[in-house]
Amino acid sequence: MTRVQPHITPPGSLRREDAARYCGCSPAHFDKLVREGIMPEARNLGGVKVWLREELEQAMYALPVFGRAPGDAGGGNSCDAAFGL
Numbered sequence: 001m002t003r004v005q006p007h008i009t010p011p012g013s014l015r016r017e018d019a020a021r022y023c024g025c026s027p028a029h030f031d032k033l034v035r036e037g038i039m040p041e042a043r044n045l046g047g048v049k050v051w052l053r054e055e056l057e058q059a060m061y062a063l064p065v066f067g068r069a070p071g072d073a074g075g076g077n078s079c080d081a082a083f084g085l
Helices: 016-023 027-035 053-061 078-082
Strands: 043-045 048-052
Touching (some): 016 027, 016 048, 016 053, 048 053
Antiparallel strands (some): 043 048
16 A cells, blocks of 8 residues: 655754754854844744744845855856866
8 A cells, every 4th residue: 555645845944053054054143144134033933033044045036146255246157268168
């Protein structure tokens, strides 16, 4: 007999440790990013601090690309410079 797995929807909000893990950093570093305004502030869910997954994703998409200066749209690659393109 086949067992049907229930459809599990990922949570729309995450507590601090899970939000930090979702962003790929430690809770302490996540706290620093929130204080600096890089990551969004927590929401109040009946006295529990939670972060909305969608807001975390928006904040991560707004981060600069590693190795690229902020505001640099890029578009090329390292081979372009080598061949004068």
